[in-house]
Amino acid sequence: MTVLYFAWVREQIGVDEETLTPPASVETVADLLDWLAARSPNHAAALADRTAIRVALDQDFAQPDTPLGTAQEVAIFPPVTGG
């Protein structure tokens, strides 16, 4: 899957996107965040406060317990501030 990062999540992790293949045990959005946080200290820092993290699966907002299913594009970002 392609994992995209935006705003300060992108800045803290230091990359715009990564192509990753999580293990089968990573079933939900929350699982994915835990797995990503273990990849590097930057990932861990960026994802430390889960209340400040929002996730979209294939461009639709998802919740922590949403199954990843067949999502090809996962985006991780702070709460939006447009308008």
Place this chain on the structure above:
Amino acid sequence: MTVLYFAWVREQIGVDEETLTPPASVETVADLLDWLAARSPNHAAALADRTAIRVALDQDFAQPDTPLGTAQEVAIFPPVTGG
């Protein structure tokens, strides 16, 4: 005092304005409407349904029991429909 008429009140009475001197017994807006209604059949018809009549004294909205006081300009018209 000057009495001004607008919209269908003006059309039914047939004049834009009249200069009148009501007797001292005409103390309130309601008294004035009664007195005006007695002036002609057109006045009576225009002022027959008091729920459809609004009055302003010196360009401020007044109620039936508002005293005429020293008002120099009285306007009589239907409920407004601007905007």
Place this chain on the structure above:
Amino acid sequence: MQVRVQPQPFDTAAELAALSAGRADVGAIASFTGLVRADDGLTALTLEHYPGMTERQLAAIAAEAEARWPILAGTLIHRHGRLVPGDAIVLVAIASPHRATAFEACSFLMDWLKTKAPFWKAEEGRWGTRWVSAKTEDDTAASRWNKVLNP
């Protein structure tokens, strides 16, 4: 706030641009334009008004809005005379720091204007000419703003 009563058309673009021109404290501009609709084959709409009282009432409504909300700039224009379908009748535009203020003040001005400004509309069409009746829903819309003062 600027208030105008005029028979001439107005330039909405220029009016809106003027509200934020040369300043950097305006975060929100809400506007409302009312236009003549060709409902039921309406061919023209004539707005009669009460010169003198109209300006007084619009100024009073504008002052009330300024007392209730932090308005940075505003424009209130109401036309009178004979208009045809598609013509703009009224413009209300409010500039403020934040969007809630701009929306509320704009909505308030329109509601109060509908019930407190001495205008009367006459519709022309195949029926000839008929006066528009005041709507109860306009009184209801206007009265919701009283609750703020008298909860």
Place this chain on the structure above:
Amino acid sequence: MQVRVQPQPFDTAAELAALSAGRADVGAIASFTGLVRADDGLTALTLEHYPGMTERQLAAIAAEAEARWPILAGTLIHRHGRLVPGDAIVLVAIASPHRATAFEACSFLMDWLKTKAPFWKAEEGRWGTRWVSAKTEDDTAASRWNKVLNP
């Protein structure tokens, strides 16, 4: 309803005029323009967005508004990139037969856009560059529209 996401400025006047051009069924146009404010000495505002999802979300929000209100025409434009104080960020404009619809739909679109469109603002000033935090009040404003569906 027309939806656009672009770095370029937009022409509010032309967008508003287009909503009622050549038709006589529009009685009300409500519009909202959001602008960059120079609060606390802000010198620039950069809007990052999520290309693809942004367009999807704006189209979904527009469709939701069209399902809820009788909208005759509408325009929703959101800019991205680096803007300076006084620049317009967003335009929402709604044409409908009556004013309540136009105001409500316009207000709804802004509220939902604030909480559902993937944009992030970074502010430049004497502090350097900082990301804007989401506001609880925006969530509250957006959630009031849910009550309509789930009373």
